[in-house]
Amino acid sequence: MPRTQISCPRCRMPMSAEIQQLFDMNTDPQAKQKLLNGEANVIQCQGCGFQGLYPTPIVYHDPEKGLLLTYFPSELGVSINEQEKMVGPLIKRVVNDLPMEKRKAYLFQAQSMLTYQTMMEKILEGDGVTKDMLDAQQKKLQLIQRLLSTPNADSRKEIIQQEEALIDETFFGLLNRLVEATVAQGDKQSAQQLALFQQELLQETKVGKEIQEKMKSSQRAMEDLQATAKSGLTREKLLDLFIDAPDEIYTNTLIGMVRSGIDYEFFQLLAQKIESTTDPEKKVKLSNLRDFLVEVTKQMDAQIQEERIKARETLIKILSEANIEVGLEKFGNELNDHFVEAVKEGLDQARKAADLEKIAKLGQLNSMIEEASKPPAEIQFVEALLQAPDADSIRSLLNEKPEVLNDEFVQLLAGLINQTEQQGNQQALVTKLKEVHKVTTKALMAKNLKTQG
Numbered sequence: 345m346p347r348t349q350i351s352c353p354r355c356r357m358p359m360s361a362e363i364q365q366l367f368d369m370n371t372d373p374q375a376k377q378k379l380l381n382g383e384a385n386v387i388q389c390q391g392c393g394f395q396g397l398y399p400t401p402i403v404y405h406d407p408e409k410g411l412l413l414t415y416f417p418s419e420l421g422v423s424i425n426e427q428e429k430m431v432g433p434l435i436k437r438v439v440n441d442l443p444m445e446k447r448k449a450y451l452f453q454a455q456s457m458l459t460y461q462t463m464m465e466k467i468l469e470g471d472g473v474t475k476d477m478l479d480a481q482q483k484k485l486q487l488i489q490r491l492l493s494t495p496n497a498d499s500r501k502e503i504i505q506q507e508e509a510l511i512d513e514t515f516f517g518l519l520n521r522l523v524e525a526t527v528a529q530g531d532k533q534s535a536q537q538l539a540l541f542q543q544e545l546l547q548e549t550k551v552g553k554e555i556q557e558k559m560k561s562s563q564r565a566m567e568d569l570q571a572t573a574k575s576g577l578t579r580e581k582l583l584d585l586f587i588d589a590p591d592e593i594y595t596n597t598l599i600g601m602v603r604s605g606i607d608y609e610f611f612q613l614l615a616q617k618i619e620s621t622t623d624p625e626k627k628v629k630l631s632n633l634r635d636f637l638v639e640v641t642k643q644m645d646a647q648i649q650e651e652r653i654k655a656r657e658t659l660i661k662i663l664s665e666a667n668i669e670v671g672l673e674k675f676g677n678e679l680n681d682h683f684v685e686a687v688k689e690g691l692d693q694a695r696k697a698a699d700l701e702k703i704a705k706l707g708q709l710n711s712m713i714e715e716a717s718k719p720p721a722e723i724q725f726v727e728a729l730l731q732a733p734d735a736d737s738i739r740s741l742l743n744e745k746p747e748v749l750n751d752e753f754v755q756l757l758a759g760l761i762n763q764t765e766q767q768g769n770q771q772a773l774v775t776k777l778k779e780v781h782k783v784t785t786k787a788l789m790a791k792n793l794k795t796q797g
Contacts, residue, residue, distance in 0.1 A: 350387070353399060353419075357391035363398060366434045369406040371441050373675055376406065376467060397460065401427070403434040404463065407442065409470040410450045415457040484515050488522070492541060504548050511549045516542070532722075532752055536759045543762055558593045565589075565597035577602075579610045583617065586633060599640055606641055654678070655686040663690075668708050684713055722748065722756055729780045730773075738783045749788050757781040 347360040364384050367375035378384045385402075388395040399417035412435070416427045431454075439451055457463035465475055487507050494500045504511065519542050526535040546552035565585075572581050582598075582605050589595040599606065611634065618630045658678045662671030687710050694702040718724070725741075725748055732738045742749055761777045764770050 350398060352387075352389040352392060352394055353396075354394040355389060355392040357389060359387070359389060359391075361385075361387045361398065363400055365401055365403065366437060367402065367404045368438055368441065369408065370438070373678070374673075375404070379404065379467065380464065401430050401434070402463070403431055403438065403454075404467065405438045406467070406470060407446060410448065411467070411470055412438065412450055412454045413457055413463055413466060414454050415460060415463045417460075418458075480510075481514075481518065484510055484518055487511075487515075488519065492537070497544075500544070501548060504545065508549055511545065512551055513555070516545070516551070516555060519545070532756065536752075536755050539759050540762060561591055561593040562597040565594040566601065569598065569601055577605070579605060579613055582606075583610065583613055586637070587617075587630070595636070596640070599637070599644070603641065603644060606637060611638075648682070651680050652682045652686070655680055655682040656689075658683060659686045659690055662709070663702065663705055668705055668712065672709075672712075687713065722753060726757065726760065726780070729784075730776055732780075735779065735783050738780055739787060742784060742787045746791070749784070749791055751788070754781070754785055754788055757784060 348363045349358065349360055350363060351358055362385075364378070367379055367384070369375050385398045385400055386396065387398045399419050401417070401420075402413075402415040404411065404413040404415075414427075414431050414435075416422065416431070422430070435451075435454060439447060442451075455466070457466060465478060468478065469475075487503075487510050491500055491503055494503060519538065523535055523538045523542065526532075526538060546556050568585060569577075572585060582602060585598060586595060589598065614630065614634050614637075618627060618634065621627045621630060658675050658680075661675050661678075662668065665671035665674065687706060691703065691706040691710060694706055725745060729738055729741055732741055757777065757780060761774060761781060764774050764777060
């Protein structure tokens with residue numbers, strides 16, 4: 345985006361900045377994200393140090409939601425007639441960029457937003473996010489910040505007890521997203537602190553304990569499936585696992601792992617089991633299981649199909665851009681778990697059609713995906729250390745990479761030990777991680793003493 349000459353709102357010093365007034369989802373799929381992320385029109389004055397949102401008229405358009413919003417900062421002190429003159433050309437661009445068949449009545453009834461916050465809330469409301477939901481999320485964020493800024497464990501426990509009503513599953517979901525965001529930003533120390541703090545909340549709160557129980561049930565399902573698979577997994581054995589499932593979490597975990605095995609023959613076996621059962625209670629239980637599996641697999645297949653279609657559509661949009669980097673920047677927020685599959689399918693089709701241009705683009709995209717999928721260098725090194733047969737081998741690997749040996753790496757190992765212990769039933773991995781942690785800690789102490797000496 346070209347830079348615009350503006351004046352600092354505080355000291356009036358001339359400066360240049362990227363100022364955007366039109367946010368049109370029709371022409372820019374990233375428009376909503378730019379506003380909601382707080383990335384747009386934020387300036388910093390080198391003269392007085394002012395940092396914040398630059399006051400400028402804004403027009404927001406989302407044709408899918410039928411939204412056309414205008415916002416005019418009150419601090420500009422411009423009359424309503426002048427406001428209409430300033431936003432008029434922006435609205436005209438919105439209309440001109442739409443095909444005739446998509447021009448609807450809402451385009452001639454732009455909604456004026458009195459404040460920037462009101463505009464944000466209106467945009468989110470279109471996605472089903474109400475003001476009450478936003479207020480609740482804000483309270484949860486404030487609680488997270490309050491807990492993180494409380495170093496004393498007893499004081500944190502007291503706060504948790506006082507505010508436990510706020511700590512629900514959405515709270516843990518928010519915490520997870522914060523962990524992912526800090527990892528993406530490369531802030532490993534904050535990510536580790538958040539992860540350890542998350543473990544504390546899992547142990548100290550009612551919802552946390554319930555989540556852990558669900559995790560245990562899911563873990564048990566995976567272990568039972570792995571144990572059964574060792575002697576050869578058949579549809580009969582799989583059916584027995586479903587029949588003996590202790591709860592819905594266990595059942596859903598199995599479905600997610602063996603969807604391909606729940607086929608016509610599987611349901612035939614289940615039908616035979618129902619017909620041959622004379623116990624009325626067991627017959628009802630088996631019939632309910634069949635109905636449940638039919639409904640869940642039907643929903644799962646429909647969702648998978650929808651996601652695959654979206655992945656192919658996103659791939660087409662990315663390939664239609666001048667280059668892959670521009671395409672990913674524009675449509676990266678639309679990627680889903682089936683995008684990699686769509687890329688591979690597209691590459692196969694391009695090779696069959698001998699479409700050299702598409703082969704080159706898809707090959708580049710595939711290489712970028714493979715590179716992005718690699719675990720961080722520190723995790724790769726941890727994996728190498730776990731493969732080392734003894735302490736001497738671990739020390740040898742550490743000596744080869746002295747730049748990795750620091751406090752952050754030791755904290756990373758401690759965090760991995762804590763997470764693995766919480767998952768349970770991985771004692772061998774915990775033992776090995778503790779050995780690596782012990783050797784690494786000693787090596788770091790020796791390194792620090794050598795540096796001081």
